[in-house]
Amino acid sequence: LVQFILYLFLLILPLGRIVGTVGAVGEALGGLSRIGEVLDVPEEDEGATRLAFAGARPNPDLALVLENVSFRYDDGPAVLDRLTFAVRRGQRVAVVGPSGAGKSTLLNVLVRLYDPVAGVVKVDGQDVRERTRSQVRAGVGYVEQDAPVLAGTLRDNLTLAVPATDAECRTALADVNLLDVLDRSPDGLDAQVGEGGVMLSGGERQRLALARALLARPTTLLLDESTSHLDGLNEARVRDLIDSQSAGCTLVVVAHRLSTVVDSDVILVMDRGRLVAQGTHEELLRTSRLYRELARTQLVR
Numbered sequence: 001l002v003q004f005i006l007y008l009f010l011l012i013l014p015l016g017r018i019v020g021t022v023g024a025v026g027e028a029l030g031g032l033s034r035i036g037e038v039l040d041v042p043e044e045d046e047g048a049t050r051l052a053f054a055g056a057r058p059n060p061d062l063a064l065v066l067e068n069v070s071f072r073y074d075d076g077p078a079v080l081d082r083l084t085f086a087v088r089r090g091q092r093v094a095v096v097g098p099s100g101a102g103k104s105t106l107l108n109v110l111v112r113l114y115d116p117v118a119g120v121v122k123v124d125g126q127d128v129r130e131r132t133r134s135q136v137r138a139g140v141g142y143v144e145q146d147a148p149v150l151a152g153t154l155r156d157n158l159t160l161a162v163p164a165t166d167a168e169c170r171t172a173l174a175d176v177n178l179l180d181v182l183d184r185s186p187d188g189l190d191a192q193v194g195e196g197g198v199m200l201s202g203g204e205r206q207r208l209a210l211a212r213a214l215l216a217r218p219t220t221l222l223l224d225e226s227t228s229h230l231d232g233l234n235e236a237r238v239r240d241l242i243d244s245q246s247a248g249c250t251l252v253v254v255a256h257r258l259s260t261v262v263d264s265d266v267i268l269v270m271d272r273g274r275l276v277a278q279g280t281h282e283e284l285l286r287t288s289r290l291y292r293e294l295a296r297t298q299l300v301r
């Protein structure tokens with residue numbers, strides 16, 4: 001029976017192009033590990049929970065800590081190179097850097113999509129290797145640049161991570177400026193979004209993923225802002241939304257817009273896998289040539 005359900009699932013889930021395995025698809029969708037649990041697909045990192053916790057007591061004031069974190073894809077060069085930084089709970093952090101600097105990879109490492117080849121990542125004061133990916137994902141919302149959307153209805157997509165009432169779904173859609181998607185079809189929340197969300201634009205898909213992430217009330221939200229996808233929802237609105245929904249929510253945004261960056265509590269400047277500067281917008285304008293260059297060119301739209 002389990003096999004049959006698995007086959008059925010694979011047939012209806014057109015996400016093979018995004019990730020190769022059911023477990024990985026669950027991970028990529030953030031909070032979708034329920035799928036893996038239902039199908040009894042073992043988490044590949046289950047053994048990690050057995051790692052002895054040898055460090056100091058968890059410090060819940062620090063939402064994220066990276067200690068000398070390095071990462072490479074297969075045998076390639078270091079994509080993250082000895083990154084060290086800490087993010088306090090409730091901080092707004094922007095990550096900027098030239099294309100290929102490793103910004104998206106950093107977010108992937110924070111949610112244990114990948115484990116570093118060296119160093120330690122702590123979420124809420126605890127080494128993530130002591131938790132399963134689903135445990136890490138329970139508190140950390142992740143909205144990727146090309147946020148995956150399942151074939152199914154709007155409601156299906158909104159309630160994948162946690163259950164929500166129709167009223168909550170509607171509010172979540174309104175919050176991310178997606179009510180017009182709801183109005184487009186007489187089916188309302190039962191409207192089909194098509195394979196991989198083809199009936200939605202890239203921006204609508206990402207905002208749907210943001211609504212899904214916020215419904216799960218994460219303590220930390222990771223947002224990979226693309227230059228075009230969040231056009232219908234500016235950063236100030238995202239921030240207001242997070243402020244109103246979750247006091248003390250920590251926000252880490254891979255930023256491509258100056259408007260996102262200027263009000264951040266701290267900006268991390270990455271270049272070729274390394275953290276080359278950090279500070280506020282004003283500080284970095286004074287101290288970092290790369291940041292000045294980014295602010296002048298890439299970040300300005």
Ligand code: ATP
Pocket residue numbers: 073076079097098099100101102103104105106
């Ligand atoms: P952008 O601003 O263009 O999105 P980025 O700073 O987010 O770039 P990453 O996407 O993290 O950079 O990529 C960092 C480096 O890792 C790049 O050289 C990229 O080619 C490489 N890379 C990213 N994903 C993979 C992968 N799955 N396999 C192999 N190499 C990868």
